[in-house]
Amino acid sequence: MAHIIVVGNEKGxxxxxxxxxxxxTALARMGHLVGAVDLDLRQQTFxxxxxxxxxHLNELGLVVQSPEFFPLPEIxxxxxxxxxxxxxxxxxxxxxxxxxxxxxxLIDCPGSHTRLSQVAxxxxxxxxxxxxxxxxxxxLLARIGADGERIEGPSVYSEMVWHARQLRAQAGLTPIDWIxxxxxxxxxxxxxxxxxxxxxxxxxxxxxxxxxxGFSERVIFRELFPxxxxxxxxxxxxxxxxxxxxxxxxQELRDLVKTLNLPNVSIEF
Numbered sequence: 001m002a003h004i005i006v007v008g009n010e011k012g013x014x015x016x017x018x019x020x021x022x023x024x025t026a027l028a029r030m031g032h033l034v035g036a037v038d039l040d041l042r043q044q045t046f047x048x049x050x051x052x053x054x055x056h057l058n059e060l061g062l063v064v065q066s067p068e069f070f071p072l073p074e075i076x077x078x079x080x081x082x083x084x085x086x087x088x089x090x091x092x093x094x095x096x097x098x099x100x101x102x103x104x105x106l107i108d109c110p111g112s113h114t115r116l117s118q119v120a121x122x123x124x125x126x127x128x129x130x131x132x133x134x135x136x137x138x139x140l141l142a143r144i145g146a147d148g149e150r151i152e153g154p155s156v157y158s159e160m161v162w163h164a165r166q167l168r169a170q171a172g173l174t175p176i177d178w179i180x181x182x183x184x185x186x187x188x189x190x191x192x193x194x195x196x197x198x199x200x201x202x203x204x205x206x207x208x209x210x211x212x213x214g215f216s217e218r219v220i221f222r223e224l225f226p227x228x229x230x231x232x233x234x235x236x237x238x239x240x241x242x243x244x245x246x247x248x249x250x251q252e253l254r255d256l257v258k259t260l261n262l263p264n265v266s267i268e269f
């Protein structure tokens with residue numbers, strides 16, 4: 001059975017599609033069969049990444065391991081039993097197809113609360129929640145006091161993850177391995193950065209998640225999107241020597257994949 005990795009939160013601009021691109025491509029380049037679906041039916045950022053990647057590699061005549069994109073299938077409404085949600089059936093059909101072909105399934109969720117996102121979270125073996133390194137984004141996880149230290153209670157998103165964990169437990173499935181990824185981290189040890197770290201550590205013990213090392217604010221994570229490439233593809237397109245920033249970004253991605261602790265994955269980049 002395929003291992004399902006869901007990348008989600010309910011806030012736009014946190015880096016979900018960027019993380020999906022890099023994790024999916026890293027696994028594919030290490031020789032794993034990777035399928036991916038984009039549940040943001042309007043924006044389709046990850047879907048565009050896959051289209052851009054296939055088009056650019058074909059233009060260059062390059063054969064490079066890549067994740068396979070699976071569009072959410074259309075389903076005849078008349079085939080859906082009364083009282084059931086058509087989106088549940090569309091996602092189930094997509095996952096069923098992917099499981100016959102893939103070792104890993106990546107699900108990129110939209111930055112809002114939708115039925116598809118809610119169901120996807122309950123399917124997650126691994127849940128990655130990217131979080132911009134600020135208390136504006138921390139509010140996605142929990143309400144925090146004015147001092148930036150006191151946790152006052154979980155957010156609606158954390159409660160949704162808790163509900164997804166309950167559904168999996170009732171179904172006899174393995175617990176969700178929930179990982180928070182700090183994104184767009186500054187290089188300087190500022191007071192806000194230290195407060196964020198302390199608050200996340202405290203909250204992780206309360207609601208049960210692990211903290212990944214994080215991605216720094218680097219252009220390389222986003223500038224290759226029009227070509228559908230990641231920093232792992234640079235040598236394939238003729239870049240012979242990586243600069244210091246690119247090497248550091250590569251290490252950050254390596255650290256993330258290592259932290260995920262995925263089954264049968266040995267880091268080879």
